[in-house]
Amino acid sequence: MNKLRKQNKIIETALKVFSKQGFYNTTVSQIADDLKMSVGNFYNYFPSKKSLARSAIVFVTKKLANNLRYINSQKITSEQKVKMFVKEYFAFIQQHPEMIEYFFRVYLSSRELFCEHEDCGFALAKEFIDEVHILFEDGVKNGEFVQKDFFVAFSCIAGILGGMTFLSGEHVLEQKIEDYCDSVAKTICHALK
Amino acid sequence: MNKLRKQNKIIETALKVFSKQGFYNTTVSQIADDLKMSVGNFYNYFPSKKSLARSAIVFVTKKLANNLRYINSQKITSEQKVKMFVKEYFAFIQQHPEMIEYFFRVYLSSRELFCEHEDCGFALAKEFIDEVHILFEDGVKNGEFVQKDFFVAFSCIAGILGGMTFLSGEHVLEQKIEDYCDSVAKTICHALK
Amino acid sequence: MNKLRKQNKIIETALKVFSKQGFYNTTVSQIADDLKMSVGNFYNYFPSKKSLARSAIVFVTKKLANNLRYINSQKITSEQKVKMFVKEYFAFIQQHPEMIEYFFRVYLSSRELFCEHEDCGFALAKEFIDEVHILFEDGVKNGEFVQKDFFVAFSCIAGILGGMTFLSGEHVLEQKIEDYCDSVAKTICHALK
Amino acid sequence: MNKLRKQNKIIETALKVFSKQGFYNTTVSQIADDLKMSVGNFYNYFPSKKSLARSAIVFVTKKLANNLRYINSQKITSEQKVKMFVKEYFAFIQQHPEMIEYFFRVYLSSRELFCEHEDCGFALAKEFIDEVHILFEDGVKNGEFVQKDFFVAFSCIAGILGGMTFLSGEHVLEQKIEDYCDSVAKTICHALK
DNA sequence: CATGAATGAGTGTTCATTCAT
DNA sequence: GATGAATGAACACTCATTCAT
Numbered sequence: 001m002n003k004l005r006k007q008n009k010i011i012e013t014a015l016k017v018f019s020k021q022g023f024y025n026t027t028v029s030q031i032a033d034d035l036k037m038s039v040g041n042f043y044n045y046f047p048s049k050k051s052l053a054r055s056a057i058v059f060v061t062k063k064l065a066n067n068l069r070y071i072n073s074q075k076i077t078s079e080q081k082v083k084m085f086v087k088e089y090f091a092f093i094q095q096h097p098e099m100i101e102y103f104f105r106v107y108l109s110s111r112e113l114f115c116e117h118e119d120c121g122f123a124l125a126k127e128f129i130d131e132v133h134i135l136f137e138d139g140v141k142n143g144e145f146v147q148k149d150f151f152v153a154f155s156c157i158a159g160i161l162g163g164m165t166f167l168s169g170e171h172v173l174e175q176k177i178e179d180y181c182d183s184v185a186k187t188i189c190h191a192l193k
Numbered sequence: 194m195n196k197l198r199k200q201n202k203i204i205e206t207a208l209k210v211f212s213k214q215g216f217y218n219t220t221v222s223q224i225a226d227d228l229k230m231s232v233g234n235f236y237n238y239f240p241s242k243k244s245l246a247r248s249a250i251v252f253v254t255k256k257l258a259n260n261l262r263y264i265n266s267q268k269i270t271s272e273q274k275v276k277m278f279v280k281e282y283f284a285f286i287q288q289h290p291e292m293i294e295y296f297f298r299v300y301l302s303s304r305e306l307f308c309e310h311e312d313c314g315f316a317l318a319k320e321f322i323d324e325v326h327i328l329f330e331d332g333v334k335n336g337e338f339v340q341k342d343f344f345v346a347f348s349c350i351a352g353i354l355g356g357m358t359f360l361s362g363e364h365v366l367e368q369k370i371e372d373y374c375d376s377v378a379k380t381i382c383h384a385l386k
Numbered sequence: 387m388n389k390l391r392k393q394n395k396i397i398e399t400a401l402k403v404f405s406k407q408g409f410y411n412t413t414v415s416q417i418a419d420d421l422k423m424s425v426g427n428f429y430n431y432f433p434s435k436k437s438l439a440r441s442a443i444v445f446v447t448k449k450l451a452n453n454l455r456y457i458n459s460q461k462i463t464s465e466q467k468v469k470m471f472v473k474e475y476f477a478f479i480q481q482h483p484e485m486i487e488y489f490f491r492v493y494l495s496s497r498e499l500f501c502e503h504e505d506c507g508f509a510l511a512k513e514f515i516d517e518v519h520i521l522f523e524d525g526v527k528n529g530e531f532v533q534k535d536f537f538v539a540f541s542c543i544a545g546i547l548g549g550m551t552f553l554s555g556e557h558v559l560e561q562k563i564e565d566y567c568d569s570v571a572k573t574i575c576h577a578l579k
Numbered sequence: 580m581n582k583l584r585k586q587n588k589i590i591e592t593a594l595k596v597f598s599k600q601g602f603y604n605t606t607v608s609q610i611a612d613d614l615k616m617s618v619g620n621f622y623n624y625f626p627s628k629k630s631l632a633r634s635a636i637v638f639v640t641k642k643l644a645n646n647l648r649y650i651n652s653q654k655i656t657s658e659q660k661v662k663m664f665v666k667e668y669f670a671f672i673q674q675h676p677e678m679i680e681y682f683f684r685v686y687l688s689s690r691e692l693f694c695e696h697e698d699c700g701f702a703l704a705k706e707f708i709d710e711v712h713i714l715f716e717d718g719v720k721n722g723e724f725v726q727k728d729f730f731v732a733f734s735c736i737a738g739i740l741g742g743m744t745f746l747s748g749e750h751v752l753e754q755k756i757e758d759y760c761d762s763v764a765k766t767i768c769h770a771l772k
Numbered sequence: 773c774a775t776g777a778a779t780g781a782g783t784g785t786t787c788a789t790t791c792a793t
Numbered sequence: 794g795a796t797g798a799a800t801g802a803a804c805a806c807t808c809a810t811t812c813a814t
Contacts, residue, residue, distance in 0.1 A: 021305065022302065022303055022304070022305055023217075024216075024217035025305055027803085027804065027805080028804080028805060028806080029804085029805090037778080037779095038778060038779045038780060039779085039780070039805090039806080039807095040778070040779055040780065040781095040806090040807075040808075041777065041778050041779070041780095042806095043805095043806065043807080044776090044777065044778080048805080048806080049804095049805065049806090104301060104302065105301075105302045105303075105304070106302065108297060108298075108301060108302060108359065109215065109297060109298045109299065109301060109302025109303065110215055110298075110302065111215070111298070111362075112214065112215055112218055122363045122365055148376055148380070149373065149376055151357070151360050151365070151366055151367075151373070152353075152357070152373060152376050152377055152380055153380075154356065154360070155352075155353045155354075155355075155356025155357045155359075155360065155377070156353055156356070156380055156384070158352075158356050159348075159351075159352030159353040159354070159355050159356030159357075160345075160348045160349055160352040160353065160384070161348075161352070162348075162352050162355065162356065163347065163348025163349070163351050163352030163355065164344070164345070164348045164352075166301065166348075167344050167347070167348065170315045172315055172344070173344055174344075180342065180344070180345060183341055183342055183345050184345055184348070187341070187345055187346075187349055187384050187385075188384070190383050190384050190385075190386055191349070191353070191380050191381070191383050191384035192380075192383075193383055220786085220787060220788080221787075221788060221789085222787080222788095230795085230796095231795060231796045231797060232788090232789085232796085232797065233789090233790080233791080233795065233796055233797065233798095234794070234795050234796070234797095236788095236789070236790080237794065237795080241788080241789080242787095242788065242789090407691065408688065408689055408690070408691055409603075410602075410603035411691055413782085413783065413784080414783080414784060414785080415783085415784090423799080423800095424799060424800045424801060425784090425785080425800085425801070426785090426786075426787075426799070426800055426801065426802095427798065427799050427800070427801095429784095429785070429786080430797090430798065430799080434784080434785080435783095435784065435785090490687060490688060491687075491688045491689075491690070492688065494683060494684075494687055494688060494745065495601065495683065495684045495685065495687060495688025495689065496601055496684075496688065497601070497684070498600065498601055498604055508749045508751055534762055534766070535759065535762055537743070537746050537751070537752055537753075537759070538739075538743070538759060538762050538763055538766055540742065540746070541738075541739045541740075541741075541742025541743045541745075541746065541763070542739055542742070542766055542770070544738075544742050545734075545737075545738030545739040545740070545741050545742030545743075546731075546734045546735055546738040546739065546770070547734075547738070548734075548738050548741065548742065549733065549734025549735070549737050549738030549741065550730070550731070550734045550738075552687065552734075553730050553733070553734065556701045558701055558730070559730055560730075566728065566730070566731060569727055569728055569731050570731055570734070573727070573731055573735055573770050573771075574770070576769050576770050576771075576772060577735070577739070577766050577767070577769050577770035578766075578769075579769055606807085606808060606809080607808075607809060607810085608808080608809095616774085616775095617774060617775045617776060618775085618776065618809090618810085619774065619775055619776065619777095619810090619811080619812080620773070620774050620775070620776095622809095622810070622811080623773065623774080627809080627810080628808095628809065628810090774814100775812105775813100775814085776812105776813105776814105777811105777812095777813095777814105778810105778811085778812085778813100779808105779809105779810085779811080779812105780808100780809105780810105781807105781808100781809105782806105782807085782808095783805105783806090783807080784804105784805100784806095784807105785803105785804090785805095786802105786803085786804085786805105787800105787801100787802100787803095788800105788801105788802105789799105789800085789801105790798105790799085790800080791796105791797105791798095791799085791800105792796100792797105792798095792799100793795100793796080793797105793798105
C-alpha cells in the first residue's frame, strides 16, 4: 500500500474519531490503535496531529466540492441543482456522518488548528465555496435567483444546511433527515429569490 | 461583591478568553490571572472548568433569548420582528463578539462538554429556541409566514445568521456586518414564505 | 522555604545527577524523585530542563569565581595565590566533585544547551574568567609572570587544572589529588614565566 | 567499496555531525541521510549508535597518536618536538575541527558512552597517551625537561592544548590559532622545566 | 547488501484540581 | 474567602533498532 493510500486511510479513521470525540479529546495513540498501527509509524505519514486535522478538512472539503461540481455541470435548472445538492448532501450526512460532524466539531470551532500561516481556515474550504459561488451566479444569470451579496447567499445555502445538520446531530429531528429534503430545498430557493 | 456577581464576572472573562483561544487552549490559571484572582479561589465559584463553560453557554443563551423575548412582545409585524432581531443580533456581534464566537467555537463544537448526563447541549439553548419558535409560529398565525416544519424554519433563521457570523469571524465580509442587515432580514423572510 | 532557596536545592540535586549520568541520560522525573517533589512542581521553579542546566552552570561558575576573587584580594605574592587557588580548587574537587564533573560533562560538551540566544556558553563563565584575568595581570604587573597573550595564560591555568580534574575523574591518578597540589602549582607558575 | 572503507566513511561523516550537534542531538537517520544510505544498512556496519561513537574516538585517537609517534621518531630536540607537535596539532584543528571538537564534545563529556565493560574511556585514548609519555620521558632523559609526575606533565601538554582548542571553538581568540603556536609551545616547555 | 516502514518504550512538558496555610 | 505550591496522570512526539522484502 503506497504512502498516499495509507494517508487516506489514516484520515478516514481520524474523521471518525475526531468527529465523535473532538480533536482535543482524541489522542494520537487512539487513532494509531484504531488503525492497528504504532504511534511512531503514524508520524511517518503526518508530521503532527494538527496537520492530520488540516488534511482531514481538505479531504472532506474536496468531497463536498466534487459533489457540487458534478451537479453544477448538469444541464438542469438551478432550482433542480439546489434540490439535487440538498439530496446528495443529506445522503452524504447519512453515509458519512463523521465527515460532516468533523466539519462542525473541528473546523468551525478550532480555528487555532487551521489559522497558522497565511493558509487560513477559510482558504481550506475555498474549493467548496467556489462551487457554491458558481451555483448561485448561474442561477442569477438565468433569472432563477435574484442578485444579492454572495456572502448572504452563501450563508443561506450553507447556513440552512448547517442548521439541519446540527439538529440532526443533536437527534432532535422528528423525522429522518432525508424527509426534510424537499422542504429544505424549497426554503433555500425561496430565500434566493 | 457577592457570589453571583463574581460568578458573572468570571463568566464574562471566560467568554473573552475561550472565544479567542478555544476551550482547550485556555487554562484555568489564565482566566484566574485575567481576573487577578488565584486559581484556588476560582474553584470556590465553579466546581470545574467544564462547569464554567456550561454556565457561560447558559449566560449567552439567556441574553439572546431575552433579546428575542422582548422583540416578540412588541406589537409589530413578524417581518419587522425579524428585521429587528437581525439588527439587534448584528449589533450584539459587534458589541460582544466574544459571546457569539464562544457559541460557535465552544458550544457547537465541544459537545463532550455539554452532553454529560441527560442535560444535553440542545437543552442548554432551549430558552432561545423557544423564542424562535414563538417568532415563527406568530408569523404563521398572522399569515406572514408559511407553515412548515419548525426545524427547517429554525435552521433558516439560526443558520443564515450563523453563516454570516462565521463569515464575519473569518474577516471575509467586504462590508461591515450591519450593512448586511436588510439583505439578510429580507432573505430570511423570503425563506419563511 | 522561599522560591530562591528551593531553586538552589534543585540545582544542587541536579548537579549530582547530571554529573553522574550526563544531561541527556537524566530525566526530569529522576531529579524530581530525588527531591521528593512532583514533576509538575519542578516546572514551577524552572521553565525547562535546559534552563536548569544553564542555571547550574552559573551557580558553579559563581562559586569558583568567588573563591578566586577572595584569593585575588589577599596581600600575598602571585605565586602564593596560584598555589592557594590550586589547593582550594583541589579541595573543591574533593568536596563537590559533582560541580566540577558537571562543568566537564555538561558545559564543555553540550554547547547546544548554552548557546541559544546571544548568551553564549563563554559568557556564562565570564565571571570566573575575569578573575583569572586579574590573577594573571597582577602577576605580570609585579614582575612575577611574563607578559603573554591572556588566552594562552588562561589555557595554562584552566587547562592544567582541567587536565588533572579529568585524570582524577577517570581514576587514573596514583595518589590523592591534593598530593599533586605543589607540583601542579609549580608547573603553572613555571609556565607563566 | 569494502566493509572497512565504508565504516571509515561512516565514521568521518559521524564525526562531522556529532561534533556539530553532539551525540544525543544527532539521529542515526541523519547520519544515514548524509551518507545517502538507508538506516537499515547503517546497522550492517555498526551494531549501534554508541559503538559508532566508540569507533570514532579510536579513529581520532589513532590519528593524533600516529602524528605524535612520527614526531617522536625524529632526531630533534624535545623542545623542537613539542613545537612541532603544537604546530601539527593546530594545523589539525584547522583541517579537521570536527575531530577535535568531537573529542571535546563527545569523549570528555559522555563517559556513559565509553565506560561500559572494563574498556573504560581512558583506555581508548591509551595509544595517544603512550606517545605523550614517550615525548616527556625522552625529554627528561636528555635533560631538557625536569622529572615530575607524568600525570602532571600530561595535564600540562594536553591541558594547555585543550584549553586553546576550547577557546578556539568558542571563537574568542583574537588571532588565528596558528599564530599562537610559538607562544603555546614555549609555555608548555617552560612548564615542563 | 540494501531499503525504509514499523515498533514501542521513553521523554519533556502541561494543567485541572487539591489543600495546607 | 483567598492563596499558590503541590500533585500526577496524561499527551504529543522522538528515535534506536528490527525485519520483511
